[in-house]
Amino acid sequence: MGDPRRILHIDMDAFFASVEVMRNPSLRGKPVVVGGDPEGTRGVVSSASYEARHFGVRSAMPIVQARKLCPQAIFIRGSHGLYGEVSRHIHEILERVAPLVQMASIDEAYIDITGSLKLFGGDEAIARKIKNDIRTETGLPCTVAVAANKLVSKVAANEVKPDGLLIIPLGGEQAYLAPLPLGKLPGMGPKTCQTLEAMGILTAGQLVTASMALLEPVFGHRMATVLRHTAQGFGSDELTLDHTPKSISRETTFPRDLTDWNEIETIAGQLAEHCAHTLREESLETRRVTLKVRYGDFETRTFAHTLAEPTTIDAHIIAAVRELIPKAKERRTRVRLIGVNLSSLSWNQHQMSLFTREKDEKWERVMKQVDTMRGKHGFDALRLARGAKPDKNKRGSGK
């Protein structure tokens, strides 16, 4: 294959909280907690400043608990529109350094900097430049790491947060991961860690040396292989540049559990309309409608219906939801949450031409960046990564 690649991971530090501090500088240095609903019941923390983390406040923690740990914190509901704008600005800054940018979430990205190494003077120089540019243009702190693939660069960035920078030299991936506890590895959540720990495996290094004969009976061949590869630092170095959604969903947790199914059905219909709106915005159509119900005891069930024909029409989707309601009603318990999910998405033929145009425009922008850099520094200053060619076929074709 091609040369070894260098993948940079960037992760914004306490992103939502940091944006709020930028917007309102009087918050600087104070514990700031973003998340939750207006009344502060039944919400969780989406982002906490490092000052708040000092008191034990963490993401996904119930707001009520955060309030107990840190009553003096400033609690902010948050404004996702603004965070999205800042995220797009960051994306632009990154594309100036290398055109191959994969936004992994609103506050994280991977960049293939292989082709830009010569141009900027190496991976560390690029990492510093990115941190600097982002700080200068947005005022926000971030952490950056460079490694041979996405997996290792992500782990490395997490280890040096906040405001960190770390370079993992080529070939040093496995040695770097070896001492880390399993929970630091992507894909190893509480359940997997618990199972591995029960087998006496506590670190990445121990997982590398564990025999497949031990792992396979517990996890199956496929999963066991993935676990081992992760611990060895084997990961993908291919960026996914354009992202076709696999599902579109809206859900809501009620301030108080509901028992009135007329009311629940009305709300489900509104959620369906929201989903349908997004569906059309994305020029997609759906064949599968799923109703999600979380009952008062937190048991969660889903009920799905596959349509004979794909649709983009509210009425069809709402009708499918209605059809599923009786199944959800069978359990005669209070309802805490209701949600609607659209999946089996495909491109809406009528809007395909619009999509193709947008996609071409995106590639035109990318190539313009490339041409600008080559104009300044010569053709060889920048090479496109392998596999990074415009794909005129339908999107979402897997991989």
Next chain:
DNA sequence: TCTGGGGTCCTAGGACCC
């Protein structure tokens, strides 16, 4: 006064078809 909202990927059983 426990436990949000938006996603992705994987598994597994049953139906159905050849």
Next chain:
DNA sequence: TCTGGGGTCCTAGGACCC
């Protein structure tokens, strides 16, 4: 007259991530 496999679709649920 008790018993094949392989493939695909549908459904439900679970683990995980930010």
